Structure formats: structure tokens, C-alpha cells
Amino acid sequence: MKQKQSTMKCLALAIGMATMGAAHADLTVISFGGTNQKAQVKAFYEPFTRDTKIGIVQGEYNGEQAKIKAMVDAKNVTWDVVEVESPELARGCEEGVYEKLDYSKIGNKKDYLDSAIRECGFGFFVWSTVLAYNADNLKTAPTSWADFWDLKKFPGKRGMRKGAKFTLEFALMADGVKPADVYKVLGSKAGVERAFKKLDQIKPQIQWWEAGAQPPQLLASGDVVMSSAYNGRIAAAQQEGRNLKIVWTGNIYDVEFFALPVGVAQRDAAYKFLATVGKADHQKVYSSEIPYGPTNLKAMAQIPPAVAAELPTAPANAKTAMASNTSFWVEHGEDLEQRFNAWAAR
Amino acid sequence: MSANASSATVSGPPNTTALPLKTQLRRAERLKKLKYGALIAPLALFLLLTFLWPIGALLMRSVENPEVPEALPQTLHALAGWDRQALPGDAVFAALVADLTENKGSRTLAVAAKRLNMEEPGFRSLFMNSARKMPLEPGVAPRQALLEMDPQWGELATWQLIARNGRAYTDYFLLAALDMYRDGAGDITQADPLSSIFVDIFARTFWMSLIVTIWCLALGYPVAYLLATQSSRVSNLLMIFVLLPFWTSILVRVAAWIVLLQQGGLINMGLISLGIIDQPLQLVFNRIGVYIAMVHILLPFMILPLYSVMKGISPTYLRAAVSLGCPPFRSYWKVYFPMTVPGVAAGGLLVFIIAMGYYITPALLGSPKEQMASYFVAFYTNETTNWGMAAALSAVLLVATMILYFVYNRLVGSASSGAKPR
Numbered sequence: 001m002k003q004k005q006s007t008m009k010c011l012a013l014a015i016g017m018a019t020m021g022a023a024h025a026d027l028t029v030i031s032f033g034g035t036n037q038k039a040q041v042k043a044f045y046e047p048f049t050r051d052t053k054i055g056i057v058q059g060e061y062n063g064e065q066a067k068i069k070a071m072v073d074a075k076n077v078t079w080d081v082v083e084v085e086s087p088e089l090a091r092g093c094e095e096g097v098y099e100k101l102d103y104s105k106i107g108n109k110k111d112y113l114d115s116a117i118r119e120c121g122f123g124f125f126v127w128s129t130v131l132a133y134n135a136d137n138l139k140t141a142p143t144s145w146a147d148f149w150d151l152k153k154f155p156g157k158r159g160m161r162k163g164a165k166f167t168l169e170f171a172l173m174a175d176g177v178k179p180a181d182v183y184k185v186l187g188s189k190a191g192v193e194r195a196f197k198k199l200d201q202i203k204p205q206i207q208w209w210e211a212g213a214q215p216p217q218l219l220a221s222g223d224v225v226m227s228s229a230y231n232g233r234i235a236a237a238q239q240e241g242r243n244l245k246i247v248w249t250g251n252i253y254d255v256e257f258f259a260l261p262v263g264v265a266q267r268d269a270a271y272k273f274l275a276t277v278g279k280a281d282h283q284k285v286y287s288s289e290i291p292y293g294p295t296n297l298k299a300m301a302q303i304p305p306a307v308a309a310e311l312p313t314a315p316a317n318a319k320t321a322m323a324s325n326t327s328f329w330v331e332h333g334e335d336l337e338q339r340f341n342a343w344a345a346r
Numbered sequence: 347m348s349a350n351a352s353s354a355t356v357s358g359p360p361n362t363t364a365l366p367l368k369t370q371l372r373r374a375e376r377l378k379k380l381k382y383g384a385l386i387a388p389l390a391l392f393l394l395l396t397f398l399w400p401i402g403a404l405l406m407r408s409v410e411n412p413e414v415p416e417a418l419p420q421t422l423h424a425l426a427g428w429d430r431q432a433l434p435g436d437a438v439f440a441a442l443v444a445d446l447t448e449n450k451g452s453r454t455l456a457v458a459a460k461r462l463n464m465e466e467p468g469f470r471s472l473f474m475n476s477a478r479k480m481p482l483e484p485g486v487a488p489r490q491a492l493l494e495m496d497p498q499w500g501e502l503a504t505w506q507l508i509a510r511n512g513r514a515y516t517d518y519f520l521l522a523a524l525d526m527y528r529d530g531a532g533d534i535t536q537a538d539p540l541s542s543i544f545v546d547i548f549a550r551t552f553w554m555s556l557i558v559t560i561w562c563l564a565l566g567y568p569v570a571y572l573l574a575t576q577s578s579r580v581s582n583l584l585m586i587f588v589l590l591p592f593w594t595s596i597l598v599r600v601a602a603w604i605v606l607l608q609q610g611g612l613i614n615m616g617l618i619s620l621g622i623i624d625q626p627l628q629l630v631f632n633r634i635g636v637y638i639a640m641v642h643i644l645l646p647f648m649i650l651p652l653y654s655v656m657k658g659i660s661p662t663y664l665r666a667a668v669s670l671g672c673p674p675f676r677s678y679w680k681v682y683f684p685m686t687v688p689g690v691a692a693g694g695l696l697v698f699i700i701a702m703g704y705y706i707t708p709a710l711l712g713s714p715k716e717q718m719a720s721y722f723v724a725f726y727t728n729e730t731t732n733w734g735m736a737a738a739l740s741a742v743l744l745v746a747t748m749i750l751y752f753v754y755n756r757l758v759g760s761a762s763s764g765a766k767p768r
Contacts, residue, residue, distance in 0.1 A: 064728035094474065095460065096453035162714070196540075207631070208714065223609065327471065334730055335467040341725070342543035344714035 026055040033060030035236040039289035087329040093120035098259040105271040116295035121257030126293035128312035131247040132229040145174035159227030162208035164340035171198040179322035232290040254324040408737035411516035417458035439489040447480040519738035555701035562648040570652035648693040655689030691758040
């Protein structure tokens with residue numbers, strides 16, 4: 001009798017779980033991987049699953065839009081929430097790849113940085129591309145992009161991201177262009193020539209990287225003496241005991257977004273996820289896991305000063321920084337990337 | 347006529363059965379053909395569906411150009427018959443305003459703006475910003491309004507570009523894949539040498555494939571000869587070594603080469619500890635590294651066809667030549683080598699064509715100077731989602747390969763058929 005009762009209980013439980021599973025299918029969230037994704041798991045995914053009982057299927061990609069476009073075109077969208085960089089978001093929004101967001105389901109727009117609120121994307125952290133170096137291999141510390149170009153004072157290879165974006169901006173800053181004027185100069189033909197001419201000076205010494213995890217490795221192994229890098233990745237390497245240093249002069253910052261592809265299967269769950277991501281408590285955890293700045297203004301006030309000093313949003317770090325110009329890259333991206341490819345392949 | 351007569355004499359007196367027999371034969375023949383046809387039909391269908399159709403569809407993408415006609419139908423209608431010499435009339439401006447108003451904020455307009463922006467940076471914002479200001483206040487002249495929004499609407503080149511993309515098909519992508527473009531008047535022009543890239547890339551693709559093929563032949567020929575002439579026990583063991591890399595993932599092999607060849611890698615460390623070199627050699631992330639890995643990966647494709655041909659050559663030919671007084675090397679060159687030419691031809695073609703499509707090995711082991719055509723196909727497919735350009739590059743590569751194959755067949759095919767043992 002007792003046994004029978006317990007089997008009945010088991011059965012009821014099983015049925016209950018099965019129906020629950022049907023009601024809450026897992027949410028697929030795609031990010032850029034690495035230490036960044038680990039921080040997201042701790043700050044956003046785990047609290048989300050704890051509060052809503054909805055599981056998260058993690059995935060990673062490198063920002064290629066082809067897959068998402070193909071999914072949307074085929075009306076078979078298997079990714080629910082995708083991490084996107086701002087030029088891709090702007091293009092995808094106009095071309096009908098990403099859904100227009102309903103902010104009433106996410107939170108109060110006033111609680112966030114203005115630049116985080118976009119029609120099709122919700123900005124959830126501020127990241128920066130900085131100059132990084134291995135302090136074990138350099139006797140004197142470089143202080144600017146001009147030093148990055150100084151092969152006499154700092155002999156050795158340099159790491160740069162393979163692509164025109166940011167590479168051209170850094171070249172112009174090294175050539176003496178003020179951060180505020182960089183995009184104005186780059187908008188002219190003469191400015192583009194000037195940037196490539198500057199790059200020619202160090203071309204044989206450049207080691208190109210593609211994934212954000214590469215620069216810390218290249219710096220640690222001594223393959224390069226300096227590199228452009230994402231500030232969060234360098235901070236993660238510092239925590240592992242590497243003597244890597246960041247030069248904040250002339251860093252370029254941008255906001256990173258979560259977006260929903262058009263025709264997203266789990267729309268309600270996706271909005272719940274975005275709401276979780278927007279909460280100050282969770283953003284605070286994220287910023288202490290990886291030093292990318294929060295977009296929630298309340299979170300910024302809660303972060304301890306030691307952590308805050310390492311963020312791109314810290315006043316001292318933002319002083320000589322420049323914002324990445326999304327509309328410039330949407331407009332000129334294809335043209336300049338082609339020119340860059342032709343230049344690099346020569 | 348004569349066959350008919352002879353068959354009549356052979357088959358004998360009942361002349362009336364000759365005709366039914368013939369039709370019977372023909373029927374049987376047809377049935378046989380149908381049976382054969384039915385046997386290969388699944389394969390033919392499979393090839394058609396999975397090979398020819400996708401390739402055809404892909405090639406079509408390189409000339410398709412539906413974006414502008416879909417977004418600006420009225421403008422293009424108004425532009426019909428325009429001589430492209432002077433600015434179009436007010437009717438065209440009015441039609442454009444109507445099109446922009448209708449498609450404001452739609453995907454159609456964004457895609458068309460993206461398409462035009464490919465040819466002329468700045469067109470995206472010109473279109474999107476102007477569309478955002480639609481509809482016009484009633485009573486405002488469309489021409490005046492557009493010119494006030496952006497002086498670029500008053501430029502001849504703007505309208506030439508729109509008119510040029512008014513048809514559903516374009517040669518823009520194919521020309522761009524050959525570093526050319528059409529200027530305002532519609533004449534084909536060479537691209538700016540600073541942005542020209544693809545002709546060099548195709549030349550590099552062919553050159554690198556050729557070098558890899560030559561190395562594979564130089565290294566593979568002796569191995570195949572050894573395999574073919576040793577006792578089966580030894581040759582079976584050697585064969586396993588040849589085939590072993592086939593069973594390993596290509597990514598694993600490439601990663602293994604990085605470990606071996608890098609600055610602090612096994613080869614550099616070994617050479618330094620032996621005192622042969624003081625400074626580590628740059629063996630990877632350049633041309634040398636790509637060649638080493640590609641030759642290693644493609645060697646079996648050379649060895650196997652060579653081996654199968656050499657296995658069929660009787661050693662008595664060589665012995666006969668030597669016994670008749672021909673010196674060993676000369677007899678090898680004059681008697682043995684010509685008989686292996688079909689194997690050389692097949693192996694060479696196989697290696698060359700596979701090498702042409704290589705992507706992952708140059709991407710991982712090379713610098714930007716080693717990237718081949720497939721890298722740019724992947725670049726346009728994934729990174730910029732410019733699928734027309736990716737298709738055009740594939741089309742050019744395919745056509746170039748087919749031309750080369752044709753020439754090669756002419757040169758080597760006739761030589762190898764002439765050398766076949768009779």
C-alpha cells in the first residue's frame with residue numbers, strides 16, 4: 001500500500017515536471033564567450049533561473065551576423081537573446097533582423113545611460129579597447145598610442161585587432177589627432193590615407209589578433225610587447241597573476257547590447273531576461289566579475305571605489321577616451337574594411 | 347541496307363521474323379537502358395539536388411539585384427528613358443518623395459540603402475535621413491525639399507547610381523570581384539589600386555596551390571614508388587602511416603603544426619639546443635607554415651593515385667630495358683616514368699583543386715598575406731553579410747578553375763593517354 005502511494009506521488013511529480021517543462025522551455029542566450037560570458041552567468045543567468053525557474057541554454061559566437069540573418073530569413077529562430085555590438089545592432093535594426101523593444105517590459109528608461117537605450121537593443125555594459133602591455137618585458141612604461149608606434153624606444157612586435165575598426169582610430173591618435181576630431185579626419189579621403197600611412201610605419205611589426213582572448217595570451221607569452229585589447233580581458237589576466245598593465249590614454253569605449261532576433265520563439269521569457277539584466281544588483285555583480293561599466297545609473301553608485309577605478313566609466317579613465325562612432329562605421333565600415341583587407345594582404 | 351540483307355541471309359528463310367526480331371532487340375536494348383537509367387537515377391537526382399541546384403542558385407546570387415527596384419518602383423518608372431547626362435526633371439524628384447514616404451522605416455528601404463551604400467559610402471544616411479523627414483508638408487515642392495535636406499540630391503552621380511541599379515540583375519559584384527566597376531556613365535573602369543585586392547588574391551591562390559602541388563609530387567612520388575615495390579608486409583605498414591592523417595581532424599593537425607612550429611615550439615627549441623641556430627626561426631604565421639601544413643595534409647591525395655598506377659606496372663618492363671643495355675636511370679626515366687604519368691596527372695589535379703579551396707589552414711597558420719580566395723568568401727558571407735560579393739568571388743574562382751582544368755586536360759590528358767601501356 002505504502003509503495004503504491006509513493007509510486008503515485010512519483011507519477012504526479014513526473015507529470016507536474018513534464019507540464020512545467022512544456023510551459024517554460026529553456027531560453028537560448030548567445031554571448032561572446034570567454035571570461036565575459038562567465039561573468040554573465042554569475043551576474044545574470046543564475047539569478048534569472050533562480051527567480052523564474054526558466055533554464056538558460058548558453059551559446060557563443062563571434063558577432064557574425066550571417067547566421068542570425070539566415071535564421072530570421074528562414075523564419076526558424078532558435079536564438080532568443082543575442083549579444084550584439086552597436087554597428088551591427090544599428091544595421092540589423094534597420095534591415096529587420098532585430099525586434100523593436102518594448103521598454104515597459106524591461107524597466108524605466110531614465111534609470112539607464114542614454115546611450116544604452118536603443119530602438120532594438122538594450123545596452124547592458126560599457127567596454128573599452130585599450131593599450132595593454134606586459135610590464136615584465138618593458139623597462140619603461142608606454143603612455144600613449146604615439147609610444148605604441150615608437151619602434152626605437154619600444155622594440156618588438158605589437159598586437160592589433162585584424163580589421164579597420166579602431167585600428168584606424170588608433171593610428172590617427174598616434175599621429176597627433178585629438179580624440180574629438182578623429183572621426184572628422186577619418187571621414188575625408190586624406191584622413192584615410194593619413195591613417196594607412198601611419199600604419200605602414202609599424203606594419204611589419206604587427207601581429208594581428210581576432211578573438212578577445214588572444215591579446216592577453218600574446219602578451220603573456222612575450223610574442224608581442226604591447227597590444228590593443230579589451231580592458232576586461234586584461235583585468236582577468238591580471239587576476240590570474242600576469243603582470244599586464246593598461247594605458248587608458250586614448251581608449252575607445254562602446255556600449256554592448258542584448259537584442260532579440262525578429263520572430264523570437266520565447267518572447268516573454270526573453271523580456272524577463274532583459275529585465276533581470278537591467279537590475280542594479282545584478283549589474284553590480286557583473287562589474288565586479290569583469291571590469292566593464294554598468295549601464296544602470298544606480299549600479300554605478302553601488303560599486304566599491306577600488307572596482308570602479310578599473311571601469312571604462314571611471315572619470316579618470318574616461319578623460320582622454322573617445323566614444324566609438326556607430327553611425328560612422330555603419331556608413332563607412334564596408335568600404336574601409338575592404339581597403340584594410342587590400343592593405344593588409346599586400 | 348547491306349546489314350539488312352546480310353542478316354536475312356544469316357538468319358535463314360523465314361524472312362518475316364527479321365523485322366520483329368529487330369524491334370524485339372531494340373525493345374530489349376531500351377529496357378536495358380531504362381534499367382541502367384533507373385539504377386543511376388537516384389545518384390543523378392541526388393547530384394542534381396545537392397550539387398548542381400545549390401551551385402546554380404549561388405551563382406545566381408552574384409548577379410541578382412532586387413533591392414532598389416523593390417524600394418523605389420515609382421522613381422525608376424519616372425527615370426525610364428532618362429539620358430543620364432543632366433539632372434532629371436521634377437517628376438522624378440516627386441516620385442522619389444512618394445517612394446520614400448511609402449517605404450519610410452521599412453526593411454525594403456534599409457536594404458536598398460545598404461545596397462547603394464556598397465557602391466558609394468554615404469548613401470545609407472542620405473536615404474535613411476531623407477526618409478525620416480517624410481512626409482513633406484503639403485504644398486512644398488519635392489525638388490526644393492530634397493535639395494534642402496541634402497545637397498547630394500543635386501548631384502548627377504547620385505541619380506546615375508540609382509538608375510544603374512534599376513534593373514533586377516547587375517554585373518556590379520562580378521566586376522568588383524575582378525577589381526573593376528562601372529563609372530557614372532556606365533563604362534567599365536579599373537578600381538583604385540589602393541583598394542584593388544581580388545586579382546592579386548586569385549593569382550596568389552593559384553600560385554600557392556601550384557607550389558603545394560609541386561611539393562606534394564616531389565615528396566609523394568618516391569613514397570608511392572616505395573609502397574609499390576616493397577613486399578606487402580612492409581608496404582601495408584607504410585600505407586597505415588600514409589592513411590593515419592586521414593583519420594585525424596584537420597583542425598587537430600593544424601593546431602599540432604602551430605605547437606611544433608611556433609617561436610618556442612619543438613622544432614625551434616630542438617634546433618637551438620643542437621646549436622644550429624641562435625635565434626628562433628619564424629616558421630608559422632607566414633608562407634612557410636602554410637606550405638608545410640598544406641603539403642602534409644594533401645600528401646595522401648598525391649600518394650594514393652600514384653600508388654594505384656605504380657602497382658599495376660609490371661617490374662619486367664624495367665628489367666627488360668636494363669637487360670637490353672639501357673643504363674638504370676635512363677631506363678627508369680624512359681620506360682617506368684612515362685607509365686606513371688596518369689597517376690601524376692590524377693594526383694596533381696586532385697591536390698591542386700583541393701588546395702584552391704583551402705580556408706582553415708591559411709586562416710590559422712598564415713598572416714593576412716597568405717589568405718586565399720575562400721577566406722574572402724567567408725569574410726563576405728559571415729562578417730559583412732554581403733552575399734552577392736561572396737557569390738561573385740565563388741563564381742570567378744569556379745570559372746577560373748574550370749578553364750584551368752580544361753587547359754590541363756589538353757596538356758596532360760593527351761600525354762597520359764599516349765603513354766598508356768598497350
